[in-house]
Amino acid sequence: MNTVTLTEVGKSFGRTDALADVSLALAPGITGLLGPNGAGKTTMLRIMATALAADRGTVRVLGADPATPSGRTEVRRHLGYVPQETGFPRGFTAFSFIDYMAILKEWSDPTRRHAEVRRVVDLVGLTDVAPKRIAALSGGQRRRVVLAQALLGEPDLLVLDEPTTGLDPAQRGRLRDVLGRAGESATVLISTHQTADVAALCERVVVLDGGRILFDGTVVDLVRQADGRVWLAQERHPAARHAWRTGTGRVRNVGDPPADVDLIEPDLEDAYLLLVGEAGSDPELEAVS
Protein backbone atom coordinates (compact mmCIF):
# COMPACT_ATOMS: atom_id res chain seq x y z
CA MET A 1 0.00 0.00 0.00
CA ASN A 2 1.34 3.42 -0.89
CA THR A 3 2.01 5.76 2.00
CA VAL A 4 3.32 8.72 0.01
CA THR A 5 2.03 9.74 -3.41
CA LEU A 6 3.21 12.67 -5.49
CA THR A 7 1.16 13.30 -8.63
CA GLU A 8 2.67 15.73 -11.15
CA VAL A 9 4.13 17.78 -8.36
CA GLY A 10 6.00 20.92 -9.37
CA LYS A 11 7.86 23.59 -7.43
CA SER A 12 9.55 26.69 -8.79
CA PHE A 13 11.82 29.23 -7.20
CA GLY A 14 11.64 32.35 -9.35
CA ARG A 15 12.18 31.10 -12.88
CA THR A 16 13.93 27.91 -11.85
CA ASP A 17 11.89 24.72 -11.82
CA ALA A 18 13.30 22.92 -8.81
CA LEU A 19 10.82 20.13 -9.36
CA ALA A 20 9.19 19.68 -12.78
CA ASP A 21 5.90 17.83 -12.42
CA VAL A 22 7.18 14.70 -10.77
CA SER A 23 5.07 11.64 -10.00
CA LEU A 24 6.21 9.13 -7.43
CA ALA A 25 4.62 6.65 -5.04
CA LEU A 26 6.31 5.18 -1.98
CA ALA A 27 5.39 2.17 0.14
CA PRO A 28 6.88 0.99 3.45
CA GLY A 29 10.54 0.05 3.03
CA ILE A 30 13.70 2.00 2.28
CA THR A 31 14.04 4.03 -0.91
CA GLY A 32 17.26 5.78 -1.86
CA LEU A 33 17.21 9.11 -3.66
CA LEU A 34 20.27 9.90 -5.75
CA GLY A 35 21.06 12.87 -7.93
CA PRO A 36 23.64 15.60 -8.49
CA ASN A 37 23.57 18.80 -6.43
CA GLY A 38 20.71 21.02 -7.55
CA ALA A 39 18.73 18.06 -8.90
CA GLY A 40 15.74 18.89 -6.70
CA LYS A 41 16.28 16.23 -4.04
CA THR A 42 16.04 18.59 -1.08
CA THR A 43 12.96 20.31 -2.55
CA MET A 44 11.25 16.95 -3.01
CA LEU A 45 12.12 15.87 0.53
CA ARG A 46 10.92 19.17 1.98
CA ILE A 47 7.59 18.79 0.20
CA MET A 48 7.17 15.26 1.58
CA ALA A 49 8.19 16.47 5.04
CA THR A 50 5.54 19.27 4.84
CA ALA A 51 8.19 21.99 5.19
CA LEU A 52 7.35 23.37 1.73
CA ALA A 53 4.06 23.45 -0.14
CA ALA A 54 4.02 22.26 -3.75
CA ASP A 55 3.13 24.87 -6.39
CA ARG A 56 1.42 22.35 -8.66
CA GLY A 57 0.08 18.82 -8.46
CA THR A 58 -1.26 16.81 -5.54
CA VAL A 59 0.55 15.35 -2.58
CA ARG A 60 -0.79 12.66 -0.23
CA VAL A 61 1.25 11.67 2.78
CA LEU A 62 0.01 8.95 5.15
CA GLY A 63 -3.53 9.56 3.94
CA ALA A 64 -3.45 13.32 4.65
CA ASP A 65 -3.24 16.33 2.37
CA PRO A 66 -0.33 18.58 3.36
CA ALA A 67 -1.81 21.47 1.36
CA THR A 68 -4.06 22.21 4.36
CA PRO A 69 -2.83 23.21 7.85
CA SER A 70 -4.75 20.36 9.51
CA GLY A 71 -3.35 17.87 6.98
CA ARG A 72 0.17 19.09 7.72
CA THR A 73 -0.32 18.67 11.46
CA GLU A 74 -1.65 15.15 10.86
CA VAL A 75 1.42 14.20 8.78
CA ARG A 76 3.77 15.79 11.30
CA ARG A 77 2.46 13.59 14.10
CA HIS A 78 3.88 10.56 12.25
CA LEU A 79 6.96 12.09 10.67
CA GLY A 80 10.67 11.95 11.44
CA TYR A 81 12.78 14.43 9.48
CA VAL A 82 16.49 15.05 9.10
CA PRO A 83 17.11 18.24 7.11
CA GLN A 84 20.25 18.66 5.05
CA GLU A 85 21.56 21.24 7.50
CA THR A 86 20.43 22.55 10.82
CA GLY A 87 21.74 24.57 13.71
CA PHE A 88 20.90 24.22 17.38
CA PRO A 89 19.71 26.76 19.93
CA ARG A 90 22.64 27.91 22.04
CA GLY A 91 23.41 26.32 25.37
CA PHE A 92 21.46 23.09 24.79
CA THR A 93 22.91 19.68 25.59
CA ALA A 94 22.33 16.72 23.26
CA PHE A 95 19.72 15.40 25.69
CA SER A 96 17.97 18.71 26.27
CA PHE A 97 17.75 19.44 22.53
CA ILE A 98 16.15 16.07 21.78
CA ASP A 99 13.90 16.63 24.80
CA TYR A 100 12.96 20.08 23.40
CA MET A 101 12.08 18.47 20.06
CA ALA A 102 10.02 15.86 21.92
CA ILE A 103 8.02 18.65 23.61
CA LEU A 104 7.29 20.11 20.16
CA LYS A 105 6.26 16.62 19.06
CA GLU A 106 3.59 16.57 21.76
CA TRP A 107 5.23 14.30 24.32
CA SER A 108 3.68 16.04 27.28
CA ASP A 109 4.30 13.51 30.07
CA PRO A 110 7.88 14.21 31.30
CA THR A 111 8.57 10.66 32.56
CA ARG A 112 7.53 8.97 29.33
CA ARG A 113 9.23 11.69 27.30
CA HIS A 114 12.56 11.33 29.07
CA ALA A 115 12.40 7.54 28.67
CA GLU A 116 11.79 7.98 24.93
CA VAL A 117 14.63 10.49 24.60
CA ARG A 118 16.92 8.00 26.36
CA ARG A 119 15.81 5.27 23.95
CA VAL A 120 16.69 7.24 20.81
CA VAL A 121 19.94 8.52 22.38
CA ASP A 122 20.99 4.89 22.96
CA LEU A 123 19.79 3.88 19.51
CA VAL A 124 22.14 6.25 17.69
CA GLY A 125 25.03 5.56 20.07
CA LEU A 126 25.13 8.91 21.85
CA THR A 127 24.70 7.56 25.40
CA ASP A 128 28.11 8.78 26.54
CA VAL A 129 27.74 12.34 25.28
CA ALA A 130 24.04 12.94 26.05
CA PRO A 131 24.76 15.40 28.92
CA LYS A 132 27.33 17.33 26.85
CA ARG A 133 26.61 20.66 25.23
CA ILE A 134 25.99 20.32 21.49
CA ALA A 135 28.61 23.00 20.85
CA ALA A 136 31.23 20.60 22.25
CA LEU A 137 30.21 17.67 20.02
CA SER A 138 31.88 16.58 16.78
CA GLY A 139 30.18 16.93 13.39
CA GLY A 140 29.29 13.24 13.30
CA GLN A 141 27.82 13.38 16.80
CA ARG A 142 25.70 16.43 15.93
CA ARG A 143 24.42 14.62 12.86
CA ARG A 144 23.36 11.77 15.13
CA VAL A 145 21.60 14.18 17.50
CA VAL A 146 19.47 15.28 14.52
CA LEU A 147 18.87 11.67 13.57
CA ALA A 148 17.90 10.77 17.15
CA GLN A 149 15.14 13.41 17.25
CA ALA A 150 13.82 12.05 13.93
CA LEU A 151 13.43 8.59 15.50
CA LEU A 152 11.31 9.86 18.44
CA GLY A 153 8.09 7.90 18.68
CA GLU A 154 8.98 5.42 15.91
CA PRO A 155 7.44 7.48 13.09
CA ASP A 156 5.65 5.90 10.13
CA LEU A 157 7.53 8.13 7.70
CA LEU A 158 11.23 8.97 7.87
CA VAL A 159 12.52 11.63 5.48
CA LEU A 160 16.30 11.86 5.68
CA ASP A 161 18.32 14.41 3.71
CA GLU A 162 21.93 13.21 3.56
CA PRO A 163 21.88 11.61 7.02
CA THR A 164 25.32 10.00 6.65
CA THR A 165 27.27 13.24 6.07
CA GLY A 166 30.16 13.43 8.52
CA LEU A 167 29.77 9.91 9.89
CA ASP A 168 32.75 7.56 10.03
CA PRO A 169 32.40 4.00 8.62
CA ALA A 170 31.55 2.45 11.99
CA GLN A 171 28.85 5.06 12.63
CA ARG A 172 27.50 4.54 9.12
CA GLY A 173 27.31 0.83 9.81
CA ARG A 174 25.36 1.48 12.98
CA LEU A 175 23.07 3.90 11.17
CA ARG A 176 22.36 1.30 8.48
CA ASP A 177 21.36 -1.12 11.20
CA VAL A 178 18.99 1.42 12.79
CA LEU A 179 17.45 2.44 9.45
CA GLY A 180 17.23 -1.15 8.23
CA ARG A 181 15.11 -1.98 11.25
CA ALA A 182 12.97 1.16 10.91
CA GLY A 183 12.39 0.24 7.24
CA GLU A 184 10.72 -3.02 8.21
CA SER A 185 7.52 -1.18 9.06
CA ALA A 186 8.03 2.50 8.19
CA THR A 187 8.41 4.30 4.88
CA VAL A 188 11.97 5.59 4.72
CA LEU A 189 13.28 7.94 2.04
CA ILE A 190 17.02 8.69 2.12
CA SER A 191 18.65 11.28 -0.07
CA THR A 192 22.40 10.79 -0.32
CA HIS A 193 25.52 11.17 -2.42
CA GLN A 194 26.81 7.86 -1.09
CA THR A 195 25.89 5.17 -3.62
CA ALA A 196 27.38 2.65 -1.18
CA ASP A 197 24.67 3.51 1.37
CA VAL A 198 21.95 3.02 -1.22
CA ALA A 199 23.45 -0.28 -2.39
CA ALA A 200 23.70 -1.49 1.20
CA LEU A 201 20.26 -0.42 2.43
CA CYS A 202 17.76 0.15 -0.32
CA GLU A 203 15.86 -2.19 -2.54
CA ARG A 204 14.50 0.68 -4.54
CA VAL A 205 16.34 3.68 -5.92
CA VAL A 206 15.10 6.90 -7.50
CA VAL A 207 17.48 9.08 -9.50
CA LEU A 208 16.58 12.73 -9.86
CA ASP A 209 18.23 15.24 -12.19
CA GLY A 210 17.16 18.71 -13.25
CA GLY A 211 13.92 18.31 -11.29
CA ARG A 212 12.93 15.17 -13.21
CA ILE A 213 13.00 11.49 -12.37
CA LEU A 214 15.59 9.72 -14.54
CA PHE A 215 15.21 6.31 -12.98
CA ASP A 216 12.82 4.63 -10.58
CA GLY A 217 13.32 0.94 -9.93
CA THR A 218 15.30 -1.64 -8.04
CA VAL A 219 18.98 -1.20 -7.30
CA VAL A 220 19.65 -4.44 -9.23
CA ASP A 221 17.93 -3.06 -12.34
CA LEU A 222 19.92 0.16 -12.20
CA VAL A 223 23.22 -1.71 -11.82
CA ARG A 224 22.26 -3.95 -14.74
CA GLN A 225 22.13 -0.87 -17.01
CA ALA A 226 25.91 -0.67 -16.64
CA ASP A 227 26.50 -4.31 -17.59
CA GLY A 228 29.25 -4.56 -20.20
CA ARG A 229 30.18 -0.90 -19.85
CA VAL A 230 32.89 -1.01 -17.20
CA TRP A 231 36.38 -2.26 -17.92
CA LEU A 232 39.88 -2.16 -16.56
CA ALA A 233 42.81 -1.07 -18.72
CA GLN A 234 46.33 0.24 -18.41
CA GLU A 235 45.30 3.69 -19.60
CA ARG A 236 42.31 5.95 -19.69
CA HIS A 237 40.28 5.19 -22.83
CA PRO A 238 39.09 8.12 -24.97
CA ALA A 239 35.61 6.60 -25.25
CA ALA A 240 35.18 6.41 -21.48
CA ARG A 241 32.76 8.87 -19.91
CA HIS A 242 34.44 8.49 -16.56
CA ALA A 243 37.80 6.97 -15.81
CA TRP A 244 40.00 6.86 -12.76
CA ARG A 245 43.15 5.05 -11.69
CA THR A 246 42.31 2.57 -8.96
CA GLY A 247 44.45 1.39 -6.08
CA THR A 248 45.73 -1.54 -8.16
CA GLY A 249 47.28 0.88 -10.67
CA ARG A 250 44.87 -0.03 -13.45
CA VAL A 251 42.34 2.42 -14.80
CA ARG A 252 38.63 1.79 -14.32
CA ASN A 253 36.84 2.99 -17.45
CA VAL A 254 33.11 3.57 -17.52
CA GLY A 255 31.40 4.14 -20.86
CA ASP A 256 31.02 2.37 -24.18
CA PRO A 257 33.90 -0.09 -24.38
CA PRO A 258 35.95 -0.89 -27.49
CA ALA A 259 36.32 -4.55 -28.50
CA ASP A 260 38.49 -6.99 -26.57
CA VAL A 261 38.65 -5.28 -23.23
CA ASP A 262 38.73 -6.70 -19.74
CA LEU A 263 35.06 -6.17 -18.73
CA ILE A 264 34.25 -6.26 -15.03
CA GLU A 265 31.12 -6.31 -12.87
CA PRO A 266 29.65 -2.82 -12.57
CA ASP A 267 28.52 -1.38 -9.26
CA LEU A 268 25.80 1.12 -8.43
CA GLU A 269 28.14 4.07 -8.74
CA ASP A 270 29.10 3.12 -12.32
CA ALA A 271 25.45 2.82 -13.27
CA TYR A 272 24.62 6.14 -11.61
CA LEU A 273 27.48 7.95 -13.37
CA LEU A 274 26.38 6.57 -16.74
CA LEU A 275 22.73 7.48 -16.16
CA VAL A 276 23.37 11.03 -15.03
CA GLY A 277 26.05 11.55 -17.68
CA GLU A 278 23.66 10.47 -20.43
CA ALA A 279 21.02 12.90 -19.28
CA GLY A 280 23.42 15.55 -20.56
CA SER A 281 24.20 17.34 -17.38
CA ASP A 282 27.50 17.67 -15.63
CA PRO A 283 27.19 17.05 -11.90
CA GLU A 284 30.09 19.42 -11.19
CA LEU A 285 28.60 22.31 -13.12
CA GLU A 286 25.11 21.86 -11.77
CA ALA A 287 25.94 22.67 -8.18
CA VAL A 288 23.35 25.40 -7.94
CA SER A 289 21.30 25.29 -4.77
Added chain:
Amino acid sequence: MSATWHVDASVLESYAAGRSTQVGGASVEAHLMECRECSSVLRELMPTEPLDRAWRAIRAHVEEPRAGVVERLLAALGLSSDSARLLAAVPAFRGAWLLGVFTVLVFASAAAVFADDTGLTLFLVIAPLIPVAGVAASFGGDADPAHELVTVTPYSSVRLLLLRTAGVLMTSAPITMLLGLALPGPAWLAVAWLTPAAAGIALTLAVSPHVDTTATAAVFGVVWSCAVLSAYHLGDPVEVVEPLMQLVLAAVALAALAVVVLRSPSLDLLGRNQ
Protein backbone atom coordinates in the same frame (compact mmCIF):
# COMPACT_ATOMS: atom_id res chain seq x y z
CA MET B 1 42.86 -16.00 41.44
CA SER B 2 40.41 -18.74 42.34
CA ALA B 3 39.92 -20.16 45.83
CA THR B 4 39.97 -23.91 46.49
CA TRP B 5 36.56 -23.98 48.17
CA HIS B 6 33.27 -22.29 47.20
CA VAL B 7 30.41 -20.73 49.07
CA ASP B 8 27.42 -22.99 49.51
CA ALA B 9 24.62 -22.19 47.02
CA SER B 10 22.01 -21.63 49.72
CA VAL B 11 24.35 -19.23 51.57
CA LEU B 12 24.91 -17.24 48.37
CA GLU B 13 21.18 -17.13 47.75
CA SER B 14 20.42 -15.69 51.15
CA TYR B 15 23.29 -13.20 50.71
CA ALA B 16 21.85 -12.12 47.35
CA ALA B 17 18.43 -11.71 48.92
CA GLY B 18 19.94 -9.61 51.71
CA ARG B 19 19.11 -12.14 54.42
CA SER B 20 22.61 -13.06 55.69
CA THR B 21 23.76 -12.10 59.16
CA GLN B 22 26.35 -9.38 59.50
CA VAL B 23 29.22 -11.80 60.21
CA GLY B 24 28.07 -14.33 57.61
CA GLY B 25 27.70 -11.57 55.01
CA ALA B 26 31.16 -10.20 55.78
CA SER B 27 32.81 -13.59 55.28
CA VAL B 28 30.92 -14.15 51.99
CA GLU B 29 32.15 -10.73 50.81
CA ALA B 30 35.73 -11.54 51.81
CA HIS B 31 35.52 -14.75 49.79
CA LEU B 32 33.92 -13.04 46.78
CA MET B 33 36.88 -10.67 46.52
CA GLU B 34 39.11 -13.66 45.85
CA CYS B 35 36.84 -16.06 43.97
CA ARG B 36 35.69 -15.32 40.45
CA GLU B 37 33.53 -18.44 40.23
CA CYS B 38 31.43 -17.48 43.25
CA SER B 39 31.22 -13.88 41.98
CA SER B 40 29.77 -15.04 38.69
CA VAL B 41 27.32 -17.37 40.46
CA LEU B 42 26.26 -14.42 42.62
CA ARG B 43 25.81 -12.21 39.56
CA GLU B 44 23.15 -14.63 38.31
CA LEU B 45 21.44 -14.64 41.69
CA MET B 46 21.36 -10.89 42.26
CA PRO B 47 18.01 -9.36 41.43
CA THR B 48 18.60 -6.92 38.50
CA GLU B 49 15.62 -4.70 39.13
CA PRO B 50 17.04 -2.56 41.98
CA LEU B 51 20.31 -2.16 40.05
CA ASP B 52 18.45 -1.10 36.91
CA ARG B 53 16.40 1.33 38.91
CA ALA B 54 19.51 2.84 40.48
CA TRP B 55 21.18 3.06 37.06
CA ARG B 56 18.14 4.78 35.54
CA ALA B 57 18.09 7.25 38.41
CA ILE B 58 21.79 8.02 37.93
CA ARG B 59 21.30 8.54 34.19
CA ALA B 60 18.30 10.74 34.80
CA HIS B 61 20.31 12.82 37.24
CA VAL B 62 23.20 13.25 34.82
CA GLU B 63 21.28 13.63 31.55
CA GLU B 64 18.01 15.32 32.25
CA PRO B 65 18.42 19.02 31.80
CA ARG B 66 18.20 21.10 34.93
CA ALA B 67 16.14 24.19 34.40
CA GLY B 68 18.25 27.34 34.03
CA VAL B 69 17.61 30.58 35.90
CA VAL B 70 15.27 31.87 33.19
CA GLU B 71 13.33 28.59 33.03
CA ARG B 72 12.89 28.53 36.80
CA LEU B 73 11.81 32.16 36.82
CA LEU B 74 9.22 31.53 34.11
CA ALA B 75 7.96 28.46 35.95
CA ALA B 76 7.62 30.54 39.10
CA LEU B 77 5.46 32.96 37.09
CA GLY B 78 3.07 30.08 36.41
CA LEU B 79 4.30 28.85 33.04
CA SER B 80 4.41 25.07 32.53
CA SER B 81 7.93 23.62 32.44
CA ASP B 82 7.40 22.59 28.81
CA SER B 83 6.51 26.13 27.75
CA ALA B 84 9.44 27.44 29.77
CA ARG B 85 11.75 25.10 27.81
CA LEU B 86 10.31 26.32 24.50
CA LEU B 87 11.06 29.89 25.56
CA ALA B 88 14.57 29.08 26.73
CA ALA B 89 15.50 28.38 23.08
CA VAL B 90 14.78 31.99 22.14
CA PRO B 91 17.69 34.47 21.95
CA ALA B 92 15.78 37.06 24.01
CA PHE B 93 16.01 34.71 27.00
CA ARG B 94 19.75 34.52 27.16
CA GLY B 95 21.47 36.00 30.16
CA ALA B 96 23.42 38.54 28.11
CA TRP B 97 20.28 39.89 26.48
CA LEU B 98 18.42 40.22 29.77
CA LEU B 99 21.37 41.95 31.39
CA GLY B 100 21.57 44.36 28.44
CA VAL B 101 17.87 45.20 28.68
CA PHE B 102 18.17 45.81 32.38
CA THR B 103 21.23 48.06 32.02
CA VAL B 104 19.79 50.15 29.21
CA LEU B 105 16.54 50.66 31.10
CA VAL B 106 18.25 51.65 34.32
CA PHE B 107 20.38 54.23 32.49
CA ALA B 108 17.42 55.62 30.57
CA SER B 109 15.37 55.94 33.74
CA ALA B 110 18.23 57.50 35.67
CA ALA B 111 18.62 60.03 32.87
CA ALA B 112 14.89 60.72 32.94
CA VAL B 113 14.90 61.28 36.67
CA PHE B 114 17.95 63.56 36.72
CA ALA B 115 17.78 65.36 33.38
CA ASP B 116 14.11 66.32 33.06
CA ASP B 117 12.87 66.61 29.47
CA THR B 118 16.01 65.32 27.79
CA GLY B 119 16.00 62.26 30.00
CA LEU B 120 12.27 61.73 29.50
CA THR B 121 12.83 61.87 25.76
CA LEU B 122 15.49 59.20 26.08
CA PHE B 123 13.16 56.97 28.09
CA LEU B 124 10.33 57.42 25.57
CA VAL B 125 12.67 56.54 22.70
CA ILE B 126 14.10 53.45 24.36
CA ALA B 127 11.20 51.85 26.28
CA PRO B 128 9.09 50.76 23.27
CA LEU B 129 12.12 49.80 21.20
CA ILE B 130 13.42 47.20 23.63
CA PRO B 131 10.59 44.68 23.18
CA VAL B 132 10.59 45.38 19.42
CA ALA B 133 14.31 44.57 19.31
CA GLY B 134 13.61 41.46 21.40
CA VAL B 135 11.03 40.24 18.91
CA ALA B 136 13.33 41.03 15.99
CA ALA B 137 16.14 39.04 17.60
CA SER B 138 13.80 36.16 18.38
CA PHE B 139 12.21 35.76 14.97
CA GLY B 140 14.93 36.90 12.59
CA GLY B 141 16.57 34.81 9.88
CA ASP B 142 18.99 32.92 12.10
CA ALA B 143 17.24 33.54 15.42
CA ASP B 144 16.04 29.95 15.52
CA PRO B 145 18.86 27.88 14.03
CA ALA B 146 16.68 24.75 14.18
CA HIS B 147 13.83 26.52 12.36
CA GLU B 148 13.37 23.87 9.68
CA LEU B 149 13.15 21.11 12.29
CA VAL B 150 10.76 23.07 14.48
CA THR B 151 8.55 23.88 11.47
CA VAL B 152 7.72 20.25 10.75
CA THR B 153 6.63 19.39 14.29
CA PRO B 154 2.91 19.17 15.10
CA TYR B 155 3.22 22.00 17.66
CA SER B 156 1.12 24.95 16.46
CA SER B 157 3.30 27.66 14.90
CA VAL B 158 0.82 30.37 15.90
CA ARG B 159 0.92 29.19 19.49
CA LEU B 160 4.71 29.12 19.45
CA LEU B 161 4.83 32.62 17.94
CA LEU B 162 2.42 34.02 20.55
CA LEU B 163 4.19 32.23 23.38
CA ARG B 164 7.56 33.62 22.34
CA THR B 165 6.25 37.14 21.74
CA ALA B 166 4.57 37.13 25.14
CA GLY B 167 7.77 35.82 26.62
CA VAL B 168 9.80 38.64 25.07
CA LEU B 169 7.35 41.18 26.50
CA MET B 170 7.60 39.53 29.90
CA THR B 171 11.37 40.02 29.95
CA SER B 172 11.16 43.79 29.65
CA ALA B 173 7.62 45.05 30.30
CA PRO B 174 7.41 44.69 34.11
CA ILE B 175 10.74 46.38 34.80
CA THR B 176 10.06 49.14 32.27
CA MET B 177 6.72 49.86 33.94
CA LEU B 178 8.28 49.95 37.40
CA LEU B 179 11.01 52.31 36.26
CA GLY B 180 8.41 54.40 34.42
CA LEU B 181 6.57 54.97 37.70
CA ALA B 182 9.70 56.61 39.10
CA LEU B 183 9.71 59.17 36.27
CA PRO B 184 8.67 62.78 36.70
CA GLY B 185 5.36 63.50 35.00
CA PRO B 186 1.99 61.74 34.98
CA ALA B 187 1.79 58.16 36.24
CA TRP B 188 0.27 56.87 32.97
CA LEU B 189 3.67 57.49 31.36
CA ALA B 190 4.70 54.18 32.92
CA VAL B 191 2.43 52.34 30.45
CA ALA B 192 2.23 54.92 27.64
CA TRP B 193 5.06 53.22 25.75
CA LEU B 194 3.07 49.97 25.43
CA THR B 195 1.08 51.08 22.34
CA PRO B 196 4.12 52.06 20.25
CA ALA B 197 5.76 48.82 21.39
CA ALA B 198 2.69 46.83 20.28
CA ALA B 199 2.67 48.63 16.92
CA GLY B 200 6.37 47.90 16.40
CA ILE B 201 6.04 44.23 17.34
CA ALA B 202 2.95 43.64 15.20
CA LEU B 203 4.54 45.39 12.19
CA THR B 204 7.74 43.38 12.55
CA LEU B 205 5.81 40.11 12.68
CA ALA B 206 3.42 41.09 9.88
CA VAL B 207 6.12 41.75 7.29
CA SER B 208 8.50 39.04 8.57
CA PRO B 209 7.83 36.58 5.72
CA HIS B 210 9.13 39.18 3.24
CA VAL B 211 11.46 41.48 5.14
CA ASP B 212 14.06 40.45 7.70
CA THR B 213 12.82 41.24 11.20
CA THR B 214 15.97 43.18 12.12
CA ALA B 215 15.47 45.49 9.12
CA THR B 216 11.84 46.19 10.04
CA ALA B 217 12.74 46.79 13.67
CA ALA B 218 15.55 49.15 12.64
CA VAL B 219 13.26 51.19 10.38
CA PHE B 220 10.63 51.33 13.10
CA GLY B 221 13.33 52.41 15.56
CA VAL B 222 14.45 55.29 13.34
CA VAL B 223 10.88 56.49 12.67
CA TRP B 224 9.95 56.29 16.33
CA SER B 225 13.11 58.10 17.47
CA CYS B 226 12.44 60.91 14.95
CA ALA B 227 8.85 61.23 16.20
CA VAL B 228 9.93 61.53 19.83
CA LEU B 229 12.74 63.97 19.00
CA SER B 230 10.39 66.17 16.90
CA ALA B 231 7.93 66.29 19.79
CA TYR B 232 10.81 67.23 22.09
CA HIS B 233 11.92 70.07 19.80
CA LEU B 234 8.36 71.28 19.42
CA GLY B 235 8.11 71.62 23.17
CA ASP B 236 7.01 68.49 25.00
CA PRO B 237 8.25 64.93 24.33
CA VAL B 238 5.17 63.51 26.05
CA GLU B 239 3.09 64.80 23.07
CA VAL B 240 4.21 61.69 21.16
CA VAL B 241 2.17 59.43 23.45
CA GLU B 242 -0.86 61.73 23.81
CA PRO B 243 -4.35 60.19 23.20
CA LEU B 244 -4.50 60.91 19.45
CA MET B 245 -1.10 59.31 18.87
CA GLN B 246 -2.15 56.36 21.03
CA LEU B 247 -5.17 55.85 18.76
CA VAL B 248 -3.08 56.00 15.59
CA LEU B 249 -0.53 53.57 16.99
CA ALA B 250 -3.25 51.22 18.23
CA ALA B 251 -4.78 51.23 14.74
CA VAL B 252 -1.40 50.37 13.21
CA ALA B 253 -0.96 47.56 15.75
CA LEU B 254 -4.41 46.14 15.02
CA ALA B 255 -3.97 46.30 11.25
CA ALA B 256 -0.61 44.55 11.47
CA LEU B 257 -2.09 41.97 13.82
CA ALA B 258 -4.86 41.28 11.30
CA VAL B 259 -2.18 40.58 8.68
CA VAL B 260 -0.48 38.13 11.05
CA VAL B 261 -3.77 36.34 11.70
CA LEU B 262 -4.64 36.20 7.98
CA ARG B 263 -1.26 34.75 7.22
CA SER B 264 -1.31 32.22 10.05
CA PRO B 265 -2.34 29.23 7.83
CA SER B 266 1.01 29.44 6.00
CA LEU B 267 3.02 30.32 9.09
CA ASP B 268 3.98 26.68 9.53
CA LEU B 269 5.88 26.45 6.22
CA LEU B 270 9.39 27.50 5.34
CA GLY B 271 9.55 30.99 3.87
CA ARG B 272 10.32 31.59 0.22
CA ASN B 273 13.86 32.72 0.98
CA GLN B 274 14.77 29.37 2.51
